[in-house]
Amino acid sequence: MRFIITAQASTDGQAAEQPAAFDAELFKAYMRFNEEMHRAGILVASEGLNPAAPGARIAVANGKRHLVDGPFAESKELIGGFYLIEVGSLEEAIQWALRAPSGFGADDILEVRQLTGPSDLPPELLKLIAEAAPAWSAAAWRI
Numbered sequence: 001m002r003f004i005i006t007a008q009a010s011t012d013g014q015a016a017e018q019p020a021a022f023d024a025e026l027f028k029a030y031m032r033f034n035e036e037m038h039r040a041g042i043l044v045a046s047e048g049l050n051p052a053a054p055g056a057r058i059a060v061a062n063g064k065r066h067l068v069d070g071p072f073a074e075s076k077e078l079i080g081g082f083y084l085i086e087v088g089s090l091e092e093a094i095q096w097a098l099r100a101p102s103g104f105g106a107d108d109i110l111e112v113r114q115l116t117g118p119s120d121l122p123p124e125l126l127k128l129i130a131e132a133a134p135a136w137s138a139a140a141w142r143i
Helices: 024-039 090-099 123-132 134-140
Strands: 002-008 043-048 057-061 064-068 079-086 109-114
Touching: 002 090, 024 043, 079 090, 090 109, 123 134
Parallel strands: none
Antiparallel strands: 002 079, 002 109, 043 079, 057 064
8 A cells, every 4th residue: 555644834823843953963864754664565666746836726717727827825835855755554654653763843744645546446436437538557556
């Protein structure tokens, strides 16, 4: 099963204090955690989102997509980054999330969500996916 663990700042006033200056040892703790998950064979991807980079927010109105103000309604909704992992259960994903380092302030809250996989879909839907997106479904889901 694949899970995404998203990181965001706390919105309840209990946020960890961000270091006044860059903390190389704290940064290395994050990288060691990535290395540990990689060596365990569970890390699919891990990325931070650049809060200073421009982005966009796209919405739907009258059946058509259009650009709206954004990318975020409020800064407290900003996702700081994510881990994409493949483990055997939600409990295992939670155990990995509990071991994640913290201290940069943009990751006070970690949310663990299971991604939809082929075993979550009925066979008739898997057939439609394979017909419409044969290369993608073969590579991503091995349908």
